[in-house]
Amino acid sequence: MIKGFSLFKIAFRGLVRQRMRTFLTSLAVFIGVFLIITMVSGAVGGEELLRSQFTDAFDMKNVMVGPKGSMQFTVAVPSVEEEEVKPVTPDAIDDLENLNNVVKVQPIILLSGKTLKIEGQEKPIKGIFGSGFNLDEEDRYIQDILAGEVKDLASREVLLSNKISDAYGISSDELIGKKVTIEDDPSSFFSSKVKDKGEVYTFTVVGVIDVGKDQNEFVTSVASAAEMQAIRGGFSSSDEYLSEIGYDQVYLSASSEEVVDEIASKIKEMGFDAMTVGELLDLFGSVIGIVQVVFSMFGVIALIVASVGIVNTMIMSVYERTREIGVMKAIGASRGDIRNIFLSESAMIGFVGGVMGLLGSLAFTGLVEFILLKYVFPAQNIDIDNVFTTPVWLMTAPIILSTIIGILAGLYPALRASRLNPVDALRYE
Amino acid sequence: MIKIVSAQKHYKLGGETVKALDGVDLKIADGEFVAVVGPSGSGKTTLMHCIGGIDKLDEGSIIVGDSDISKMNDKELSKYRNKTIGFVFQTFNLQPNLTAAENVALPLIFSGTNGKEAKQRAEKALEKVGLGDRIGHRPGQLSGGQRQRVSIARSLVNEPSILLADEPTGNLDSHTGKKIIKLLQDLSEKEKITFIVVTHDDRIAEKASRVIYILDGKIQKEIKGRKKSSSKYLD
Numbered sequence: 001m002i003k004g005f006s007l008f009k010i011a012f013r014g015l016v017r018q019r020m021r022t023f024l025t026s027l028a029v030f031i032g033v034f035l036i037i038t039m040v041s042g043a044v045g046g047e048e049l050l051r052s053q054f055t056d057a058f059d060m061k062n063v064m065v066g067p068k069g070s071m072q073f074t075v076a077v078p079s080v081e082e083e084e085v086k087p088v089t090p091d092a093i094d095d096l097e098n099l100n101n102v103v104k105v106q107p108i109i110l111l112s113g114k115t116l117k118i119e120g121q122e123k124p125i126k127g128i129f130g131s132g133f134n135l136d137e138e139d140r141y142i143q144d145i146l147a148g149e150v151k152d153l154a155s156r157e158v159l160l161s162n163k164i165s166d167a168y169g170i171s172s173d174e175l176i177g178k179k180v181t182i183e184d185d186p187s188s189f190f191s192s193k194v195k196d197k198g199e200v201y202t203f204t205v206v207g208v209i210d211v212g213k214d215q216n217e218f219v220t221s222v223a224s225a226a227e228m229q230a231i232r233g234g235f236s237s238s239d240e241y242l243s244e245i246g247y248d249q250v251y252l253s254a255s256s257e258e259v260v261d262e263i264a265s266k267i268k269e270m271g272f273d274a275m276t277v278g279e280l281l282d283l284f285g286s287v288i289g290i291v292q293v294v295f296s297m298f299g300v301i302a303l304i305v306a307s308v309g310i311v312n313t314m315i316m317s318v319y320e321r322t323r324e325i326g327v328m329k330a331i332g333a334s335r336g337d338i339r340n341i342f343l344s345e346s347a348m349i350g351f352v353g354g355v356m357g358l359l360g361s362l363a364f365t366g367l368v369e370f371i372l373l374k375y376v377f378p379a380q381n382i383d384i385d386n387v388f389t390t391p392v393w394l395m396t397a398p399i400i401l402s403t404i405i406g407i408l409a410g411l412y413p414a415l416r417a418s419r420l421n422p423v424d425a426l427r428y429e
Numbered sequence: 430m431i432k433i434v435s436a437q438k439h440y441k442l443g444g445e446t447v448k449a450l451d452g453v454d455l456k457i458a459d460g461e462f463v464a465v466v467g468p469s470g471s472g473k474t475t476l477m478h479c480i481g482g483i484d485k486l487d488e489g490s491i492i493v494g495d496s497d498i499s500k501m502n503d504k505e506l507s508k509y510r511n512k513t514i515g516f517v518f519q520t521f522n523l524q525p526n527l528t529a530a531e532n533v534a535l536p537l538i539f540s541g542t543n544g545k546e547a548k549q550r551a552e553k554a555l556e557k558v559g560l561g562d563r564i565g566h567r568p569g570q571l572s573g574g575q576r577q578r579v580s581i582a583r584s585l586v587n588e589p590s591i592l593l594a595d596e597p598t599g600n601l602d603s604h605t606g607k608k609i610i611k612l613l614q615d616l617s618e619k620e621k622i623t624f625i626v627v628t629h630d631d632r633i634a635e636k637a638s639r640v641i642y643i644l645d646g647k648i649q650k651e652i653k654g655r656k657k658s659s660s661k662y663l664d
């Protein structure tokens with residue numbers, strides 16, 4: 001029997017002889033391993049990105065509450081018997097406040113599909129989102145107070161997001177004290193039921209805040225928002241609106257992270273939807289998990305295709321080297337030797353492809369990460385210092401896998417080579 | 430001692446049966462130099478393949494020393510081909526991607542010798558055939574005579590007791606062929622190796638201690654002694 005290192009050398013010589021073919025065959029392995037390593041390392045990093053973004057934007061002590069059905073992320077199946085949805089009324093807010101370990105309850109009314117115009121500016125901004133949301137300056141929701149102050153808003157007072165000042169290209173300070181008019185935007189998808197422009201409201205800007213990645217472009221007091229919605233919906237008063245339609249969302253803060261789940265389940269018993277930040281994280285995490293699996297499957301498919309390529313290459317190689325195999329047998333190679341030579345060749349194709357895949361992936365993810373960290377994240381104010389994580393197991397496992405695939409793919413050709421009758425092989429022209 | 434007893438080897442081609450070996454009985458003593466002659470298609474190569482353990486008899490037996498090679502399994506046979514037999518082919522049959530030294534080292538590698546030792550012994554074997562200065566050349570960079578020398582070095586590197594050469598000069602000009610035969614004869618005589626050569630060249634046959642004439646798979650005649658007239662047994 002051949003000793004290990006000599007076997008390696010003979011197999012290596014066999015491969016080097018058909019450099020191009022060896023390279024092309026391992027290219028398919030390269031693609032498979034590249035995809036797997038890149039996708040998995042991206043997914044590991046992506047989950048970290050998600051988590052850090054979440055813990056940045058949300059407090060783990062928070063619970064989001066809404067009327068039933070408002071927090072389902074799946075497509076709702078229309079039910080035959082329309083169930084009466086229990087609105088989040090001011091009474092319900094009282095109940096929420098009375099729950100154990102609840103420290104803060106902030107009801108929110110969403111105002112969407114508005115047009116906003118600032119006094120002294122030519123053009124209005126369409127497609128504006130806003131909300132009625134009682135904020136205090138320590139609120140986690142506020143990333144930064146850029147101008148003016150955040151206080152209990154009186155009616156007709158408004159906070160604008162820096163997106164507005166950016167859109168007009170004016171400084172935040174200039175906005176303070178300005179009058180803004182806000183009205184329904186009939187062209188907006190969100191107010192498609194509104195035929196005309198509806199009421200026009202005039203507010204005074206008291207502050208400009210940075211709300212990070214949130215979509216809100218203006219914040220009024222809950223009372224102002226309720227008033228607007230009541231008039232828009234034809235209710236006689238805000239109280240009537242709130243007792244019939246209720247608040248759209250409620251931010252609830254618990255005294256500690258530990259009690260969050262318990263509070264959420266109590267709220268569900270009350271007939272509302274409740275979602276903790278943890279649940280939301282899990283939900284997004286599982287979506288990322290699916291993406292990870294799907295893309296890794298592409299890699300696995302590429303490896304299966306690659307294995308067919310290896311089988312093909314090895315069969316061709318055995319065919320071309322029939323005479324050489326005969327000679328090797330004639331001078332003393334056993335069946336096992338011949339088998340091992342060809343198995344080593346196919347294993348090497350797998351291994352080389354795997355190593356190329358790893359190096360390719362490291363280079364690619366390194367470049368992408370460099371660009372993200374240097375140019376994209378600073379611009380987006382994302383504070384993350386790695387996106388792709390390639391732990392040692394992720395470097396070694398795909399290479400071991402591709403080598404094993406090489407061996408498996410080489411099995412049939414190698415056995416065929418080993419079973420060649422030496423005379424037939426020698427007489428083969 | 431090689432003892433061949435009623436060897437039969439048949440090939441079926443279509444409806445016809447070709448009797449490549451048809452009842453061959455032959456004894457060859459250790460250290461003997463035997464020439465095998467006969468017309469094309471008479472079964473010379475088949476006989477060499479069977480003695481060399483490359484082909485198997487349909488019937489009969491070939492006993493080498495005290496073992497019957499027609500009863501050996503693959504492992505024993507490959508060891509037999511590796512250690513007992515040295516084979517020289519008409520077409521050299523060197524591996525084109527390996528250097529001269531690597532080609533010569535192959536039989537050693539197959540018997541489990543480590544690479545370093547194999548390389549040293551291969552280089553020594555190449556020196557013996559006068560190619561000490563060509564160890565790093567590939568077959569494509571060598572002349573026909575040089576290639577055959579590499580192949581002779583390869584056949585002898587594992588110190589076999591039987592050297593089989595199937596028309597070793599068939600692809601060489603007569604001058605080079607003569608030198609090759611002289612080399613084969615000298616080396617086998619020096620190492621006391623049984624040397625069996627298939628040839629169409631009567632001048633080679635003349636040097637053998639015995640000439641075996643094969644026709645249609647049978648031994649037609651055997652001529653002993655060194656005083657032979659070529660026209661008697663060559664076609």
Ligand SMILES: Nc1ncnc2c1ncn2[C@@H]1O[C@H](COP(=O)(O)OP(=O)(O)OP(=O)(O)O)[C@@H](O)[C@H]1O
Pocket residue numbers: 427440441442447448449467468469470471472473474475476
């Ligand atoms: N694999 C095979 N299939 C069918 N017939 C074969 C096969 N191998 C050899 N033969 C036949 O067996 C006979 C003997 O062949 P062999 O090669 O031994 O002849 P030879 O004496 O060496 O001839 P040459 O001097 O031309 O080399 C020939 O008739 C040949 O056609």
Ligand SMILES: [Mg+2]
Pocket residue numbers: 473474475595
């Ligand atoms: Mg022949």
